[in-house]
Amino acid sequence: MSTPAPLALPDADIAEAWVKERTATTLTHVRELADQLRTSPPSQALDVLKAWDQLTLELGSLGGLAGLLANVHPLEAVRTACEDTEVEVDRLRTELTQDQALYQVFASLPAEQTEALDPLAARLLEKTLQDFTRAGVDRDDATRARLTEINERLTALGLEFSRVTRDDVRITTATRDQLDGMPADWLESHPAGDDGLVEITTDYPDALPVRMFAKDPAVRRAVTIAGLERGWPHNDAVLEEMFALRHELAGLLGYPDWPTFDAEVKMIGDGAAIPEFIDKIAGAAEERMTRDLEVLLERYRTDVPDAVAVSAADALYYEELVRQERYDVDSQVVRTYFDFAKVHQGLLDVTGRIFGLRYERVTDVVTWHEDVSVFDVYRASDAVETAERLGRIFLDLHPREGKYKHAAQFDLATGVVSTSSTTGGQLPEGVLVCNFSRGLMEHDHVVTLFHEFGHLVHHVLGGQGEWARFSGVATEWDFVEAPSQMLEEWAWDADVLRTFATDESGEPIPADLVARMRAAEDFGKGYHARQQMFYAAISYWFHKERPEDLTERLEELQAAYSPYPYLEGTHFFANFGHLGGYSSAYYTYMWSLVIAKDLFSAFDKDDLFDPEVAGRYRDLVLARGGEKDAADLVADFLGRPYSFDAYAAWLAS
Incomplete structure (x- = not known):
């Protein structure tokens, strides 16, 4: 089977219309698939599961695309359209998992067929039935209606909380004298305005170095408080309503509180x-x-x-x-070894060696911003001329207005090898969204970059299976950070760092300095x-x-x-x-x-x-x-x- 083609993204001038059209088309198709499954289900349990997995793949991929662009696209109209899409996706997901006729398609599958399922298909059936139950499919009409209202409102609140947090960039000002102790490259990139003041935003590349190096305690305090105050007072009311609705939802489903409901599907198992x-x-x-x-x-x-x-x-x-x-x-000395461009390439080289991968830059592709770099992922052991693409990754690593302010991996497309006899699968595509300096990096940010890239590798490598439900980072939510946290160890190893951490003259970071960095850490x-x-x-x-x-x-x-x-x-x-x-x-x-x-x-x-x-x-x-x-x-x-x-x-x- 040929490798599926990656998703083609639109140019900025048509992005809003493209999102709206793709949303309408996908939601319509998902409803058609659901209606077929509800009214004319396949005769075999395995085919029922394949039909449902295709449906959830399309719906989940649309949600992932919208969730990404809502946080990274430079045009506010596109971000807003994507937030609307997220609401529609969550609404339809709730509708489908509360659909009693759909639930009966799975609950009434013949025992002789379900017992004959292979372990993965049997696991999918178990998880699917659990999804229906946790959505309230077995509750009365009034309860299901209220659950729908709650889920829709929670989606809206979540988007509002995220949007306010993202967009509330606060600014502190200081004179050049008050910024004594700051690195020379930071000062060079932050010239004073006509009023003689330097602006310091709450974005990481601005605020973190000030909190680490500025000698003036008043400046450090002002920058710290500005960061702590983002989202206030607006998000206080948002959170209070969110907590109340989550508690009500859990109660309607028979749980004493939200943590108990939420923990049921995690490794920890019990909220208590x-x-x-x-x-x-x-x-x-x-x-x-x-x-x-x-x-x-x-x-x-x-x-x-x-x-x-x-x-x-x-x-x-x-x-x-x-x-x-x-x-x-001295962190100001340490950072001279971590030029962003070298770290960027070093990350690819190191992870390629660890996981047996090869990354090839893609330049003839539309992205949402010029800062974004794109790479196709292959197995390093495969011959270049015959290698099949495993996935595609996007690296969006610098801050800008309207962009997500922290560091995270977003799914652009869920990977599956095959979904049905007609679709031929879907290429896993993931996006790393961070906010790093374009020049010298703090070592903490290098560690963060390795951490988040761990999620990206997990998404691609885990996207080579048959079922969308188990694709990528689809484990219990209290495990998903473990592979990324483990990958941080490579950003602390002297031999690893010496392969890319070099100063302006090309000298690699000394092993004894790395040892002292570890002790200091x-x-x-x-x-x-x-x-x-x-x-x-x-x-x-x-x-x-x-x-x-x-x-x-x-x-x-x-x-x-x-x-x-x-x-x-x-x-x-x-x-x-x-x-x-x-x-x-x-x-x-x-x-x-x-x-x-x-x-x-x-x-x-x-x-x-x-x-x-x-x-x-x-x-x-x-x-x-x-x-x-x-x-x-x-x-x-x-x-x-x-x-x-x-x-x-x-x-x-």
Whole structure:
């Protein structure tokens, strides 16, 4: 079978009309497929599943396309049209999974046929029936109608929360004198205006270096507060309504609260296990946090003698001083080794070696912005002239107005080898959306780039199967970060970094500097873990309790978990984007990190490119997508169930 062609995107001047036409055509076709399945289902269970998988592939691909362009397209009209598409997709998805006639097509399949299904098809049937039940297909008409209303409103609220957070770019100003300590290249790219003031936006390439290097505490504080205040006050009401509706939805489906409903389909299994996990990590990190905070506070008191705690506005700056003075690591020196263009190419070279892939740049393709680079992905072992394309990736890595402000991987197209006798499959296409400097990068941003690229590789490698339902990053949502977190390890290895991290003269980063960077990074990992548990606690307890005063509860949770005291008058939750997507499950990042440390324990630290280990990991974990439960995928690779031991040893070291 020939490789399916990638999606052809439109030029900007016709993009809005193209989105609207594609939306109308796809939704109409999906409804036709659903009607055929409802009224004239195939006689064989396997064919029923294929028809449903084709339907969900088309609907999901439209939703993925709209979700991407709503966050990256430079034209507001196109972004708005895509948000409308997302609403329509979610509305139809709810309608279909609440359709009792469709449900009966699956529920009434003959036992002799379902028992004869192969394991993957049987898994698909199980997941499909679960999807129907969790949508409320077995509820009465009035309840289903209310569930539909709630889902539609939640979609609208999620889009509103994301849009407000994305578009609320705040600006702080400072004189050149107030920016003493800033890197020369940052100052060069931020000239003062006619009023003598330099503008500092809340975008990462602007704000992060200021918080790390600016000597003036007033400037650091102003930039920190500006970042914390994005989305406020508008998103306070948005979140309160969102939490209330999620709770109501869970109750209508027979669950005591949203976290219980949400956790049912995750590795953790039970909502009540989330605060237990949060407290387990918080307890494990306590001793290390206390020890490192004492070091940080001691340094802080040389400038703020009466301080009883390090301010969140000053933490990054004083961490940097500790790294310089105790570990001989100067981030302004480190960043000279991480020119964006070299890092970009190094990322492709390194991941190509790990996973046995080859990336070929594509130039004759329309994208949504000139910054976007495009690559087709092939197996490195295949002959160039006969190689079949595995997928296509898009890298959109610099900030601009109207663009998603964080770092994430978006699906452009879900990959399947075959969906029916007529379609011939669909090429997996993914997009990396980040906001990095065009010049020198902080090493933290290099790590972030490797992390997010891990999702992209997972999407492509996992998009080679038969079923759309299990394609790409289709595992439990509290596992999806583990492969990406593990890939971060390559961005910390001296031998790996020396292949692309070179200074202006071409000298590679010294191994002893990387060793000191690692030691400096280990400093603070206890209180960084506690900060993550603060975020996880917000995510869980805001959904569990639905507090009347979100700011007051924020202060309480910060006092209980965070290493830093609350900054008076700030409202971080108003731009905490994961409250939209991860909802009550931000614990996911730490849960995944526990597994990532265990996965990495199988690699030889002296040979991170060992083809046998990397190949097994690629084939047994990434390439399987959601074809097995995540715990089973990990056990297949490790040869045993995953454990907490590797993480505990790392945290204590």
